[in-house]
Amino acid sequence: MKIAKYNTKENTLLVGFPSNGLVGTFSVSYLIHHLKMKQIGEIEMPDLPLTLFVEEGEILSPIRAYNKNNLFVIISDVPFDQYLAEKFALAINEFCKKNAIKKIVIVSGMETVNQKKGNPKIYGLVTHSTLDGLLYNNQISKFLNGSIFGTDAAIISVFRKTNIPALVLYAECHPFFPDPEASIIAIVTLAKILDVEIDTRDIENKIDKLRIQHRNLMKETIQTLQQQQEKKTRTPQIYR
Amino acid sequence: MRNDDDFRFATIPPMINSLFDDIEHRILSPLSCLREFDNQWVLEFDLPLVNKKDIKVTFDEDTINVEAKLNEKYSEKQIGDVTKFEYFKKSLSLPEKIDNKKTTAQFQKGRLVIKIPKKVIGHQVKIT
Numbered sequence: 001m002k003i004a005k006y007n008t009k010e011n012t013l014l015v016g017f018p019s020n021g022l023v024g025t026f027s028v029s030y031l032i033h034h035l036k037m038k039q040i041g042e043i044e045m046p047d048l049p050l051t052l053f054v055e056e057g058e059i060l061s062p063i064r065a066y067n068k069n070n071l072f073v074i075i076s077d078v079p080f081d082q083y084l085a086e087k088f089a090l091a092i093n094e095f096c097k098k099n100a101i102k103k104i105v106i107v108s109g110m111e112t113v114n115q116k117k118g119n120p121k122i123y124g125l126v127t128h129s130t131l132d133g134l135l136y137n138n139q140i141s142k143f144l145n146g147s148i149f150g151t152d153a154a155i156i157s158v159f160r161k162t163n164i165p166a167l168v169l170y171a172e173c174h175p176f177f178p179d180p181e182a183s184i185i186a187i188v189t190l191a192k193i194l195d196v197e198i199d200t201r202d203i204e205n206k207i208d209k210l211r212i213q214h215r216n217l218m219k220e221t222i223q224t225l226q227q228q229q230e231k232k233t234r235t236p237q238i239y240r
Numbered sequence: 241m242r243n244d245d246d247f248r249f250a251t252i253p254p255m256i257n258s259l260f261d262d263i264e265h266r267i268l269s270p271l272s273c274l275r276e277f278d279n280q281w282v283l284e285f286d287l288p289l290v291n292k293k294d295i296k297v298t299f300d301e302d303t304i305n306v307e308a309k310l311n312e313k314y315s316e317k318q319i320g321d322v323t324k325f326e327y328f329k330k331s332l333s334l335p336e337k338i339d340n341k342k343t344t345a346q347f348q349k350g351r352l353v354i355k356i357p358k359k360v361i362g363h364q365v366k367i368t
Binding site for chain 2: 174176177178181207208209211212213215218219
């Protein structure tokens with residue numbers, strides 16, 4: 001099989017938002033910090049409940065855009081219901097058009113109820129076969145079977161109809177608890193894909209505290225995800 | 241003043257703490273989830289910064305109580321003041337028709353997994 005070499009110099013957008021295990025939140029935040037990326041703007045969504053965060057006197061919008069060289073990042077600190085997920089996906093598409101983005105990478109978590117011993121695994125799902133080489137070259141197993149819902153599904157649905165290919169990285173994680181350990185696997189994989197060096201020791205040293213610190217966001221995320229999943233026929237899971 | 245070398249996530253906890261931490265007694269409310277399987281209920285508690293020996297699980301009539309002492313104080317700024325939390329504590333109502341005498345518990349990587357078998361009620365129907 002002939003695999004096209006992936007061009008790391010083209011504009012790439014990385015997207016993170018609260019989902020299973022908060023994997024996207026942890027890994028994308030960590031990359032922003034470690035690559036010392038600069039905030040270049042905010043993503044406005046008129047239907048999003050008006051929320052601003054204040055950190056150390058600095059006013060932050062819940063959805064922000066960052067940049068360094070050819071890498072762009074959009075990160076959301078708030079989870080989306082089904083309606084807002086579609087709006088978010090369309091906002092990402094607009095951002096891609098304005099910034100000549102050639103591909104997007106989304107980081108998310110994959111529910112593993114009975115996590116086996118050892119390191120969590122990571123799987124990749126691509127919207128266009130042009131990104132198959134990226135999976136192959138970085139030894140990422142292809143996500144072959146399963147169902148996707150929520151914000152991931154909204155973004156995939158939008159981008160599979162465009163000419164901008166998208167790769168979704170799914171790290172195996174605990175579905176109901178913050179899982180910084182799974183995020184480390186995602187960070188290592190992202191570093192390979194983006195051809196950057198990332199030292200994960202900082203997050204490794206803070207795993208326990210991050211789990212405590214993000215309890216509220218995890219709870220809100222699960223409640224949002226469960227609302228999105230209501231129509232699915234499966235054993236109801238109770239989250240308390 | 242923020243030190244740029246100190247890694248922090250930009251995500252900010254919600255203004256209203258939905259987990260009902262007890263600031264006065266320095267007790268954190270842990271995340272927990274309850275899942276139903278064919279023969280049992282599986283109840284999980286996320287207890288980072290905890291050692292196995294410092295966890296206490298007790299049953300009341302229809303409630304399960306989990307208490308754990310943190311192996312180091314956890315500081316968090318809530319409503320402007322810094323609180324140094326020392327414990328996790330949570331009580332949950334139990335599902336009906338359980339056999340809590342056969343309950344088992346495991347603690348690994350800061351997660352407490354409690355398996356509570358369902359009580360077998362009824363009788364087998366003979367097929368002729």
